[in-house]
Amino acid sequence: MSDIVDQLIARFEKHGSKHYGEDVxxxxxxxxxxxxxxQQDGSDxxxxxxxxxxxxxxxxxxxxxxERHGVDARHEILAEALLGPNFPRSVTDPIRYHVDAKRxxxxxRPDYAAxxxxxxxxxxxxxxxxxxxxxxxxFRALPAFAGAILLRECDDAAKRHDxxxxxxxxxxxxxxRICVSGG
Numbered sequence: 001m002s003d004i005v006d007q008l009i010a011r012f013e014k015h016g017s018k019h020y021g022e023d024v025x026x027x028x029x030x031x032x033x034x035x036x037x038x039q040q041d042g043s044d045x046x047x048x049x050x051x052x053x054x055x056x057x058x059x060x061x062x063x064x065x066x067e068r069h070g071v072d073a074r075h076e077i078l079a080e081a082l083l084g085p086n087f088p089r090s091v092t093d094p095i096r097y098h099v100d101a102k103r104x105x106x107x108x109r110p111d112y113a114a115x116x117x118x119x120x121x122x123x124x125x126x127x128x129x130x131x132x133x134x135x136x137x138x139f140r141a142l143p144a145f146a147g148a149i150l151l152r153e154c155d156d157a158a159k160r161h162d163x164x165x166x167x168x169x170x171x172x173x174x175x176x177r178i179c180v181s182g183g
Contacts, residue, residue, distance in 0.1 A: 004086040005175045008055065012168055015058040023161050026057060027168065032158035033151075035165040040154070045090035046147060048178045050154050051171055052087075053095045055079045075099075086179050093144035094151040099127050101152035104139050106130035117159060 016027030024032065030051050037050035056078030080096045102120065106113045107130035116124065124130075131139060139145060 002176060004179060005172060008052065008175065009168060009172065011055065011058050016168075018058075024159050026054060028163075029158050030054060031165045031168065032160060032163055033154045034171065036154040036157055037150070040150065042150065042154075043090070044174055044178055045088060046094065046150060048087065048171075048174060049091045049094040049147070049151055050158075051175075052079065052083060052091070053098055053151055053155060055082060088178070088180055089144075090147070091178060093142075094147035097139075097142065097144050097148035098151045098155060099123075100131075100139055101148040102156075103128060103131045104136055105149070105152060107132070107136055116156065120156070 012027050012030065016030070017025050019025055030053070033053060034047050034051035037047045042050065054075060056075030076096055076099045080092050083092050083095065102116075102124060106116075106124060113121065113124065113130070142148070
């Protein structure tokens with residue numbers, strides 16, 4: 001079980017200090033997102049999803065593709081591929097759909113896009129922009145809909161400069177408990 005957890009922690013230690021167009025680092029963002037999920041009484045799986053939702057940004061420099069090259073690197077798909085063999089769908093599905101949740105919220109709440117950071121607005125454009133009505137209906141029908149929305153809301157709020165939250169090591173026991181295989 002510890003192999004994948006060790007790999008994830010090592011990935012954060014190696015690449016987590018990078019910024020991705022926000023005022024916080026990748027690691028700060030992940031830790032803040034996990035703390036917000038915890039504060040909203042998220043399940044253990046949701047807290048892990050919040051912690052790992054952008055792990056795909058740390059694969060092959062995906063986190064800088066939008067700003068440097070104007071390309072959506074599909075970090076949510078990269079994350080799902082990395083995590084899928086080792087974590088339950090209660091973790092991977094919200095991660096897989098958190099980008100779609102942004103697109104949904106931009107369509108469902110007219111003021112939502114104005115609340116996004118510049119970096120999130122850029123990625124929204126690259127990810128297809130707000131959903132149309134048919135996409136919204138299909139998204140609402142997904143079993144992961146509520147989890148993806150909760151994760152997205154935590155994601156958008158997890159960009160606070162100088163917010164002190166529990167460190168990465170504090171999540172190791174939870175990651176190991178939620179992990180479903182030896183990795």
